[in-house]
Structure formats: structure tokens, C-alpha cells
Amino acid sequence: MVGSGGGATGFSTTYFLLDDGRLFGKRSRDTVFTSIGRQKATDTKRLFMTAETRCRIKTTRFDNPGNLYKFVQWQKGKQAYKVTWGDPGKSVPTSYPAFYNSFMALIPASARLK
Numbered sequence: 001m002v003g004s005g006g007g008a009t010g011f012s013t014t015y016f017l018l019d020d021g022r023l024f025g026k027r028s029r030d031t032v033f034t035s036i037g038r039q040k041a042t043d044t045k046r047l048f049m050t051a052e053t054r055c056r057i058k059t060t061r062f063d064n065p066g067n068l069y070k071f072v073q074w075q076k077g078k079q080a081y082k083v084t085w086g087d088p089g090k091s092v093p094t095s096y097p098a099f100y101n102s103f104m105a106l107i108p109a110s111a112r113l114k
Contacts, residue, residue, distance in 0.1 A: 001073040002103045006065065006086065013113050015103070017044060023106075025113045036111045047103060048074075055095045057081045064090040070100055 005012025005028065012028045015036070021044045024033040039047075051057045057074045062083045065071075069086030085092035104112075 001075065002071065002100050003073075004068070004070045006068040015107060017047060017103070019044065019048065025107075025111075027113050034113060036107060039106055043106060047099075047106075050095075050099055050102070055083070055093070055099050057083060060093055060096075062090075062093060062096075064092070070097075072096055072099055072103075 001014055001016050003012055003014035010028075014026050014028075016024045016026070016033070017039060018024075021039045021041055023036040023039055025036050026033045051072065051074050055072065057072065058079075058081050060081075060083055062085065064087040065084045066086030066088060069084055071082055071084040073080065073082040075081075083093070083096055085096065
């Protein structure tokens with residue numbers, strides 16, 4: 001999962017990539033998930049591998065949201081790991097903004113939730 005939120009409204013938007021390649025989006029004010037399509041198996045596998053190896057999401061502890069924030073979350077069953085950043089006074093581990101941007105690049109601008 002990747003997402004962003006905060007600001008005056010406090011709303012957030014989250015994108016969910018499942019291991020079978022299906023991609024969904026949900027805004028905090030929505031009651032249902034929006035199907036955005038399906039990613040290629042190679043892209044899906046690459047993203048999961050990057051989150052686990054380069055980002056080391058299972059061992060990285062970083063929870064420093066600011067007024068506006070972004071996050072990356074990995075979940076399998078009851079295991080869940082999340083890294084949140086946005087506080088201008090804290091330096092986020094460098095692999096996370098790159099991962100976030102790589103993930104978001106897979107979603108066409110026209111399919112992004114507004």
C-alpha cells in the first residue's frame with residue numbers, strides 16, 4: 001500500500017496492490033474500494049521485492065508524519081509494517097520516497113483518485 005493525506009481536510013488516499021496484480025484505491029471518505037486495474041506480474045513482483053529488500057520495510061521504524069504526509073505499508077496476513085513521513089524536520093530513509101514515486105508511476109494520472 002502507498003498513500004498520502006493530511007492538510008486542512010485530514011483526508012487520505014491509499015492505493016492497494018495485491019500480490020495477484022490487482023490494484024485498488026480508496027479515499028478515507030469512501031465506503032468502497034475503486035478498482036484501478038491490474039499490474040503486470042513482473043511489476044508486482046518487483047515492487048514487493050523492493051519493499052522487502054531495498055526498503056527493508058520489515059525492520060525500518062519510521063513514523064514521522066507532518067501536516068501533509070506519505071506512507072508505504074506492507075501487509076501479509078496479520079503482519080503489517082508501515083513507514084510514514086512528512087515532518088520537514090525529520091529525514092526519511094531515502095529508499096521510501098523513491099519507492100513511493102515508482103509505485104505511483106504505475107498509476108496513470110487519469111486513474112488516480114481525486
